[in-house]
Amino acid sequence: MVTLKSLMAGIGLALVAAAGANAQTLDCGTDTLCKIKAAGVLKIGTKDDYVPWSYRASDGSFKGMEVDIGTKIAEALGVKPEFVKVTSANRFEFLAQGQIDLMIASASDTAERRKVVAFVHPNYYSSGYTVLLPKAVKATQWKDISGQTLCAVQGAWYNKPAQEKFGVTVLAFAGTAETEAAMTQGRCIGLLEDDNQINVRLNNPKWADYHMPLPIEADTPWGMAVRQSDQLAPFGIYIAGSIAQMHRDGTLLKLEGDNGIAKSAYLVRMHESLKDHID
Template identity: 30%
Template sequence: MKNTKLFKLLAVVIAVIMVVGVMAACSKATDADKGVTEAVADAANNADNGDSDDTIYRTLDQIKKSGSIKIGVFSDKNPFGYVDENGKYQGYDVYFARRIAEDLGVEVEFVSTEAANRVEALQTGKVDIILANFTVTEERAQQVDFALPYMNVALGVVSPSDKVITELSQIGKDDAVIVISGTTAEIYLEENNPEITLKKYDTYSDAKTAFENGQGVAWANDNTEVIAYANTVDGYTVGIPKLGSDDTIAPAVTKGNESLLNWINDEIKALADEQFFHKDYEETLVDTYGKDYEEELVVEGGVIK
């Protein structure tokens, strides 16, 4: 009997010691333990959001709750996206970006982006939307989700006025054409004219400087951009105003972000009632292109005529 009572008492003491030990261990969790806990919580949160392991995005509700939206735009591509002398973002895409933020009831946070990193910026969660003169292509549509279009575009080629390139066959084997990495111009020429030497630059400003310094006999880019360039810089002519197929420019969101994509599509449709993109054109592009290009370039309500 005495042995039985002793064993029971010993069992109780051992149990108490184990409980105290567990509590002490919990109260002294290391930073590494906390990091694991936080990582698990983050993974659970991403799972709730429908995020995959390699893409990150904020849903429409999360953006609204945060009070701001991150929109990727160009900072050196006048008149579509650029920073003016006062340090403020301006341009056709920027005008639209501000309206998106206004109608969402949040602040807009502009994120400067380059052509080559637009897809990556979405996939890594750096931005919520890309509005950086982004041409819709089948290849890109496999990586991001495009909303309805708001502008027409094709490829064009600009060259010095004293030696205008009107056909690609004029470009010799020792000549080079300047392109910006990650653009449809680069993709088109590599696929259709592999015999042409390309000089690639990451930024619009670097490509412009190289072209003006004679690093290439021509510059291939969106026709909207080369026309704008020739209209504002003396000594250059758009000898090929249209190269390849007619395309469109549209907002892009991270693949699978349906709530934000659907909202943008509804927004574009609704803005047609006030002819918003015509107003955008007249505020930001008319000084560059004049009225003659307005109907050719502008797409209202996502409907291509």
């Protein structure tokens, strides 16, 4: 079976080899792939509080499914991954300003965000949004919480549509820990979050008194992002091929399971559509 690393033997190899040659003999100019090969480092922006996708382990290192994905991409390029902490509020700015080369930070691919960065296709994950509520709250429809306050992370794409569509008030904080603290202090009735994140919470006994009773809204793919100038350049093309290959060979499904995440319908569908028909 073809693996992500062996993808380099085809078009990816030609792109990387050319960039590698430039790195040794020429000024890389604006060629991001060339610069990465020359430096021997791929700078990847990811969150440090989004268990189990990207978070800090007790030793201070980055862990999670998105970290594993970034590590595989860097290894296939023959460089070291360097993970840089980003937040929902600053991740696009970090990428646009060149502080990172690649963003893998649970970012939903939306038309508004494409004005700032380039999302590389195919997308690598997907989620919608809903609310984590105490079981004491008996709401079953969004209309049941209209006018109520929900805690959320700053910069989350669904904060604005949830307010506009359902009449809730969103109290936004810098990170996940702050939203949890605010809810336990009674500053909001629940957490507005990705349904994937809520499912992970509900597997933890800590959240035994909470549930996810409302319908999931606006299922939206997550995208890896590069700078707009890299979208059709060697780096963007290489990342696109890497994502497609990880869908094709089942790597993303495996990494999902390795990180204790329930198998997602999106990854199953993408694997089925892209897998090798000869196998």
